[in-house]
Amino acid sequence: xxxxxxxxxxxxxxxxxxxxxxxxxxxxxxxxxxxxxxxxxxxxxxxxxxxxxxxxxxxxxxxxxxxxxxxxxxxxxxxxxxxxxxxxxxxxxxxxxxxxxxxxxxxxxxxxxxxxxxxxxxxxxxxxxxxxxxxxxxxxxxxxxxxxxxxxxxxxxxxxxxxxxxxxxxxxxxxxxxxxxxxxxxxxxxxxxxxxxxxxxxxxxxxxxxxxxxxxxxxxxxxxxxxxxxxxxxxxxxxxxxxxxxxxxxxxxxxxxxxxxxxx
Amino acid sequence: xxxxxxxxxxxxxxxxxxxxxxxxxxxxxxxxxxxxxxxxxxxxxxxxxxxxxxxxxxxxxxxxxxxxxxxxxxxxxxxxxxxxxxxxxxxxxxxxxxxxxxxxxxxxxxxxxxxxxxxxxxxxxxxxxxxxxxxxxxxxxxxxxxxxxxxxxxxxxxxxxxxxxxxxxxxxxxxxxxxxxxxxxxxxxxxxxxxxxxxxxxxxxxxxxxxxxxxxxxxxxxxxxxxxxxxxxxxxxxxxxxxxxxxxxxxxxxxxxxxxxxxx
DNA sequence: GGCAAATCTTGATCTGGGTCAAGGTGTGCC
DNA sequence: GGCACACCTTGACCCAGATCAAGATTTGCC
Numbered sequence: 001x002x003x004x005x006x007x008x009x010x011x012x013x014x015x016x017x018x019x020x021x022x023x024x025x026x027x028x029x030x031x032x033x034x035x036x037x038x039x040x041x042x043x044x045x046x047x048x049x050x051x052x053x054x055x056x057x058x059x060x061x062x063x064x065x066x067x068x069x070x071x072x073x074x075x076x077x078x079x080x081x082x083x084x085x086x087x088x089x090x091x092x093x094x095x096x097x098x099x100x101x102x103x104x105x106x107x108x109x110x111x112x113x114x115x116x117x118x119x120x121x122x123x124x125x126x127x128x129x130x131x132x133x134x135x136x137x138x139x140x141x142x143x144x145x146x147x148x149x150x151x152x153x154x155x156x157x158x159x160x161x162x163x164x165x166x167x168x169x170x171x172x173x174x175x176x177x178x179x180x181x182x183x184x185x186x187x188x189x190x191x192x193x194x195x196x197x198x199x200x201x202x203x204x205x206x207x208x209x210x211x212x213x214x215x216x217x218x219x220x221x222x223x224x225x226x227x228x229x230x231x232x233x234x235x236x237x238x239x240x241x242x243x244x245x246x247x248x249x250x251x252x253x254x255x256x257x258x259x260x261x262x263x264x
Numbered sequence: 265x266x267x268x269x270x271x272x273x274x275x276x277x278x279x280x281x282x283x284x285x286x287x288x289x290x291x292x293x294x295x296x297x298x299x300x301x302x303x304x305x306x307x308x309x310x311x312x313x314x315x316x317x318x319x320x321x322x323x324x325x326x327x328x329x330x331x332x333x334x335x336x337x338x339x340x341x342x343x344x345x346x347x348x349x350x351x352x353x354x355x356x357x358x359x360x361x362x363x364x365x366x367x368x369x370x371x372x373x374x375x376x377x378x379x380x381x382x383x384x385x386x387x388x389x390x391x392x393x394x395x396x397x398x399x400x401x402x403x404x405x406x407x408x409x410x411x412x413x414x415x416x417x418x419x420x421x422x423x424x425x426x427x428x429x430x431x432x433x434x435x436x437x438x439x440x441x442x443x444x445x446x447x448x449x450x451x452x453x454x455x456x457x458x459x460x461x462x463x464x465x466x467x468x469x470x471x472x473x474x475x476x477x478x479x480x481x482x483x484x485x486x487x488x489x490x491x492x493x494x495x496x497x498x499x500x501x502x503x504x505x506x507x508x509x510x511x512x513x514x515x516x517x518x519x520x521x522x523x524x525x526x527x528x
Numbered sequence: 529g530g531c532a533a534a535t536c537t538t539g540a541t542c543t544g545g546g547t548c549a550a551g552g553t554g555t556g557c558c
Numbered sequence: 559g560g561c562a563c564a565c566c567t568t569g570a571c572c573c574a575g576a577t578c579a580a581g582a583t584t585t586g587c588c
Contacts (some may be wrong), residue, residue, distance in 0.1 A: 052431045067541065089521055096432040098425035107416055116422060143407070150414045154373055154420060158380060160424040161362035165352045168360040168479030169432040207566060215432030220545055222567055239554085239566065255354055319568080436575065471536060484575055486537055503536065 027057070037104035038078040039152060042144040050142075054134040060084075060121035066107075067119045075129040076108030082125035083204040086117040087212060097213040099156070102186060102204075106152055110136050123204055167215045170255055175214040176224040177253035180234065184244060195245070199244040228253065282415075291321070296392070301368035302342040303416060305437040306408040314406075324348075324385035330371075331383045339393040340372030347468040350381040351476060361477040363420070366450060370416055374400050387468055431479045434519055439478040440488040441517035444498065445476035448508060463526040492517065 029035055029048045034181045039053055051082055057080070061070055066084060067073050079101050086099030098117060101107060107119060113132060139146050166178050187201040203210070207225075211218040235243040244250050276505030280353045293299055304315055321344070323341050324330055330338050330348060330357050343365050362381060365371060371383060425436060451465040467474070471489075475482040492498045497514055499507040507516050 015579070053434055086425070088425070090429075090433065091521055092519075094433040094519075096429040098428045111415070117425070140411075142405070143404070143410070146407070146410060146414060147404075150410060150417065151375070153414065153417045157417060157421050157424060160421060160428065161350070161352070161381070164362045164424065164428060164431055165354075165360040169354065169358045206564090217546060218566080219568085221546080223545090255358075257354075257355060383583060468533095482536080483538085483577080487575090490537070 011078040016022055030043075032080070034078060034080055034104040034128075038128075039106050039145060039149050040078070042148050044144065044253070045140075046142060047138075047142055050138060051130065054131045054138075056131075057131050058127045059131055060125045060127075062082075062121055062123045062125075064126075065118060065122045066121055067115045069116060069118045070114055071111050073108055073115045074132050075158070076106065076132060076135055077108065077127040077129040079103055079105045079107065080126040084125050085120050085209065087120065088117055095212050096158070096215065097209065100213065105156075106149065110139055110149075122209060145175050167191050172214075172220050172224050173227060173253060174255040175216060176210075176221065176228060177233070178256070179210060179214060179251055180228075180242060180244070181247075181250055181254055184242075184247070184250075199247050201242055203240045203242060273482040276287060287375065296344070297343055298342060298392075302392075303370050303409060303413050304342070306412050307406075308408065311402075311406055311408055314402060315394065318395045318402075319427055320393050320395075322391045324389045324391075326385055326387045326389075328385045330385055330389070330391075331379045331381060333380060333382050335376055336377050337372055337379045338377070338396050340370065340374065340396060340399055341391040341393040343367055343369045343371065344390040344392050348389050349384050349386050349473065349477075351384065352381055352402055359476045361473065363425075364477065365493060369420075372396075374413075384453040386473060425525065436478075436480055436484050436488050437517060438519040439480060440474075440485065440492060441514055442520070443478060443499070444492075444506060444508070445511075445514055445518055448506075448511070448514075463511050465506055467504045467506060 012206065029040065029052060032038075035041070040048065043051065056075075058077075060082075069088070073191065081103055084101040084105075085097050086101065087095055087097045089095045100122075107127065110117065111178070139149070143159070155230075166175055170178060184199050184201055205213065207218045207221045210216075211221045214221070216224075224235070229236055233253055237243065293304065293316060296302075299305070304312065307315065308436075317376075320339075324346075333352070345367055348365040348371070349361050350365065351359055351361045353359045362385075371391065372379065378421075403413070430439055434442060447467065448463050448465055469477065471482045471485045474480075475485045476483070480488075489500070492514075493500055496509070497517055499509065501507065
């Protein structure tokens with residue numbers, strides 16, 4: 001059972017919230033788990049109210065397609081919880097994931113009403129959707145939104161470029177290690193957990209989806225996961241939970257600069 | 265001799281301008297070859313004047329490094345003419361190009377004063393540079409600039425994602441064919457030439473740079489170019505000039521949808 | 529013109545990861 | 559409990575593209 005915590009703020013009880021528990025009515029933005037990271041992060045009260053008037057929530061089950069490439073989409077959205085992916089498929093079935101969308105990430109392109117990639121719910125996903133037209137109008141007269149969107153787009157571009165190095169030049173083992181460390185970093189950022197030497201997290205993707213992400217086959221993904229386990233770099237609990245006894249050991253396997261540019 | 269035409273407007277004499285011919289003084293923006301495509305595309309007269317006050321030109325010879333990854337950069341810039349690249353290098357020398365910057369493309373990230381990738385002049389390059397601080401200020405109070413920058417960043421993100429499919433899933437031959445058709449498309453857009461069946465253009469990159477772009481070795485690039493030539497898909501004049509007798513033949517080799525989503 | 533350096537081509541061989549195939553493990557449903 | 563389905567692992571073999579190597583072509587410089 002894939003459970004994603006989207007507990008707003010300081011929900012640290014053992015009880016894990018299911019997505020379904022996030023009621024799909026107009027939620028007060030101030031209680032929203034992504035209030036300070038999403039496209040609305042910099043909005044003032046009055047701006048939030050305008051957004052509130054054009055927003056609605058939608059949920060998708062794991063595996064469901066949210067939109068197909070080329071289809072019209074009459075809204076843009078923020079991922080409130082869960083994981084979605086952007087992917088391209090060639091005629092003969094080869095598929096490449098080109099975006100992995102976690103909580104607070106933005107879906108859709110302003111001033112373009114069709115979508116260029118398949119958008120798929122990887123786990124159960126909840127979106128906070130804004131009607132396209134009024135959102136585009138707000139974009140024009142609300143710098144707090146357009147500036148935040150620019151910043152988020154630049155971050156995504158950086159991520160895409162890091163990904164290009166992974167796809168173009170890394171070995172299968174380095175790809176897996178890079179993927180694991182990216183997920184570990186993002187998860188711990190979300191949890192706000194201490195980045196101690198001991199890291200543990202649930203993989204949000206199946207082996208097949210990891211293969212689509214990394215430009216590999218699922219067999220190779222499986223073999224490399226086994227390899228990293230055999231060599232003591234990771235441990236596995238079930239198929240999805242990953243324990244990293246020594247994070248630096250994992251980083252050594254990524255092929256990246258030891259502790260290179262400490263970009264703060 | 266790599267010659268890049270940066271003739272503003274309707275310069276269609278046979279005489280090819282060298283970069284050096286573009287005088288590095290304060291050029292009047294209205295005569296600028298990228299006036300309507302760069303980050304300043306939507307600016308009004310008064311906004312251009314503000315930009316004019318903070319701009320200066322710089323030129324680089326082919327092969328020169330413009331900035332190294334991690335270095336501080338006290339300006340942002342538009343490519344006026346020539347071709348530059350963004351690339352990442354791993355410790356052991358493996359290199360991946362992550363951006364190819366042609367005329368009108370933007371260099372630098374607002375609100376971040378170090379650069380994340382090596383920026384290199386691939387051919388002789390001229391930049392129109394804006395001092396960072398005042399540019400960032402203008403970004404805040406000049407929606408014409410921030411909106412255009414958002415649009416350009418979204419375009420680059422789309423290009424990066426197309427590139428990810430190429431890197432992750434295409435064969436060497438498909439990579440080369442995809443690269444050639446991308447260049448052909450961009451070149452003809454620049455020339456404003458008719459997209460007839462007969463297309464001809466100069467490759468802006470060496471075989472090695474193409475390899476860095478496509479995640480291949482230079483030997484494989486050379487072999488695949490020879491293969492496409494042998495099969496009549498392209499013809500070569502010297503090493504750099506490419507003639508495409510039937511553009512659809514080239515498109516067939518890219519592995520992409522025949523005439524898929526006609527995204528207008 | 530002639531030499532050196534850069535760039536490109538082609539050949540021979542090797543290998544990482546793909547492909548094909550078989551079976552294992554976990555989970556939900558009747 | 560047991561069956562079905564989704565997901566994962568492992569093995570055997572193969573091939574596209576890397577690597578190593580030699581030489582061809584082009585360009586620039588004296």
